[in-house]
């Protein structure tokens with residue numbers, strides 16, 4: 001998931017849910033108009049608008065020309081409108097393909113797009129079921145969930161340069177909080193291998209992806225798709241201060257699919273081996289305040305040297321809480337889901353909220369350590 005950080009503005013949440021707002025602003029020398037639902041308005045006039053294509057626009061005071069409230073109710077684009085708008089921005093050669101919850105734009109083979117659509121739908125159903133069984137009723141997504149599939153990595157890199165910069169080369173798939181889209185390129189490599197493509201049925205793609213080397217790439221794809229679902233069905237609110245250990249922990253909890261199982265999704269909640277191995281190794285050098293630093297800020301996730309340990313610890317903590325304290329964990333998630341965009345908690349507030357849900361860190365650390373050390 002790509003994080004955006006806003007340094008300049010202190011935003012206050014807006015509560016005009018029904019009507020749309022309109023902003024005229026100047027960016028890159030061009031006057032632009034965006035109509036959408038006002039998510040937040042800053043003291044100095046900065047705006048956060050949710051557009052009908054699900055993109056969030058952050059408009060800075062110096063860019064703003066005019067801001068008006070509209071009596072017309074806010075409405076997401078329908079699939080046809082959304083599809084046309086997406087295709088207009090993509091390179092030539094793209095098509096769209098719809099499933100119950102997804103709108104897939106692809107220039108891969110249709111079989112590959114269908115395979116991705118089926119995988120996402122399976123994940124979506126499994127995700128909703130999982131939380132329902134835990135007593136958490138989530139909402140169906142307000143917008144179609146958009147995934148853009150590139151056949152060619154070079155084109156993918158070109159298209160994502162604005163968002164990913166040089167990082168693109170190492171990221172095979174990502175979910176963007178601002179555009180609400182998932183962007184990825186063909187994981188199988190068969191589209192660009194020069195081998196004949198048209199007959200690659202879903203089964204053939206499954207076989208390719210079931211190879212050992214492909215597992216990590218599929219995990220990344222499922223990880224990003226989990227973020228997208230979580231931010232669209234009300235588990236987290238986009239641009240709210242949902243701690244990263246929580247959103248990443250959940251994405252990693254789901255990233256262990258067993259694709260060979262024909263029925264459903266048997267991988268949810270399996271021990272995530274690569275994350276557990278990393279955590280076991282981290283345990284030898286893990287500082288005494290590790291749980292505190294993980295919970296109080298997102299800093300460790302943004303530090304290149306510390307981020308893999310932070311991810312591993314976030315997986316371990318999520319796994320532990322879901323196994324040992326599921327009721328408390330779900331109650332905690334409900335509190336986080338209410339958070340408003342761009343209202344940031346202090347480290348103290350985060351810790352207080354956590355300890356209110358799970359008790360003091362000291363005793364929890366002892367229990368957590370004992371639980372994880374016994375995991376095989």
Ligand SMILES: [Zn+2]
Pocket residue numbers: 001223227247248251
């Ligand atoms: Zn993530």
